[in-house]
Amino acid sequence: MEDTEPQNAAANGITPRRTNIKSVEILDTTLREGEQFSRAHFSFPQKIEIATALARFGVDYIEVGSPVSYPNALEELTTMVSQLKKRNSNSKVLVHCRVNQEDVDMALETGAYGINLFMGTSKFLQKASHGKSVEEVSKLACNMVEYVHSKGRFARFGAEDAFRTDLKDLLYICAALDEAGVDQVDFPDTVGGATPFEVYDRILEFTKRFRFKVEFHGHNDTGCGVANALAAMEAGAHCINVTVMGIGERNGICSLSGLVSRLYSLDRELVKQYNLVELPKLDKMVATILGVPIPHDMPITAPNAFTHKAGIHTKAILQDSQAYEVLRPEDFGIRRTLDIASRITGKHAIAARVRELELELEDADIAIITEKVRHAAGLEPISLENVDLIIKSHKPSSAGKED
Template identity: 50%
Template sequence: MIRLIRSTGRYVRFSAEDAFRSDLVDLLTVFDAVVEAGVQRIGLPNTVGIATPRQVERLVALCTERYPQVGIEFHGHNDTGCAIANTVAALEGGADCLDVTVMGIGERNGIASLSGLIAQLYIHYPELLETYDLTQLALLDHFVSECLDLPIPFNMPITAPGAFAHRAGVHTKAVLKNPRSYEVLAPADFGLIRSIDVGSRFTGRYAVGHRAAALGLRLSNDEVCHLTQALRERAECGSLNQEEVDAFIHSWWEEGSVSRAECSGADIALREGNQEKGSVTWEP
């Protein structure tokens, strides 16, 4: 059959189902036969996600060495949460074809996700991404999400809604000073932007002060501390979005301005009264 298909000029691929639960001798015996018959690619599917990254790398490396004349494909399911790790291990073992899907969609827990693999390649093998427009990745995930009425998982690398969102005080302060402190992926390279969540009960002084400054308000350190505490107390009733945060900051500032003006007027009156008694000299 393989020779017949090859004779028509067709590309032939052979994949062994459930390769990582198969007896190794049986698996290689079958591969030997199909490679001799002329297949151009053999597939190693981790059909039920049972393999570990080390097992994947070893078997892929074995097949790469044993069959240097054919391509090696890996297909990894995510039943045990190792789909992306196993796919990277297959690459490092010599596989030249890696199966992924948008958002990891597939049987049961799915397979390796496109965005997950790209995140790994971006860090460890950036040369493999040089010909790709990475700004299309988020658009692709959103398109498929809308078509299937399936939300992008909250923990999806790169394209999840909170992939570049920072909330905890120590994180936001560090990221505002140096994004690389908590971002190993640059959001701009994917056409995305980072967000600083100021409206949660975990918000920190630095993030609040930074946002107030962005709104044109000049606050002292004490004022930033008081504003942060007030914002945290408000967020205990539920997180605020950016518009609500800005409205809260403006409202807090305006109320404080009135209080400051009243205190300033009372202080002036007191000083003037004391000046008349000759006890204090007030200089405006």
């Protein structure tokens, strides 16, 4: 029966829905996870600039670091929360905290919407980090969730290294947290070693069994950050962690641009609540602050993300942009470009440039110019200015003919 509806839809000329995802919330952790990127050292004015830009884009949550992470952290976090409230931001600020009442009390002082508690749950972290048993972790987490709730705040718990934690241990902790009324539980792929199939299977266990909302935080050590985020959402995860350009510890995590492009390509309704034209500005801002280029393969915001070069591509794009684009650049405030200054350019691209220059040339002239451009670009790299010079210096074959 499950296959009947898609088959009938296809038979009736209706495109079947490509995803089971109904909605998603984005938690941006550039100001926490992102600060763990080796090149990151944000000044306080830069943090305010980033937080304000994230709020303009409309992320659902902005996660910030612990108030005990450096000497004036509490003062900075309190000011940031206050400034975002003054701007009537809809983005909710969450403070990242150890399961420690002293830390939590300081985090509550900031006025933030909620507290993101975390503690290692795998055997690796039980041994190398805190030295506590699963039972002890569970009791500490539940007590602190109840404490945060007693202060009227949102309480989330992060099971650090969830995908290397025995499933029975995670289920034990989650059952206790569910009973304690935790709002959300984060399942991080802390070392980035999980496959999309493992993420889907494990996240499905939690979305089927428990009442709390499920969150996913996926590192990119093996290049699966976005793919694993998609798997988590398909399994019912409600909230996904991202950073601008995917920056973070080691190889970072799922990027904001990557997540948005993935969701947009499946169903634009999933990202309609976000101000998409702010996304390229965000990536450019953070790249400038860090002194690094936007990666050449970053979805949406890479310098050549919407540049078409091959002749067969440019011909099709001029007819219908969907021929070689799954994303609409104009929805992100970006213009597509045709790279016609190459040895693989095509006559349709050259003809389009001739029209842009408000010139009129016969098809035979376009063909000649195309070959001239290909020849010149084959000898050495050329620019659009070189192409324009070739076009303008060409003597039309109709020149000198009698009327």
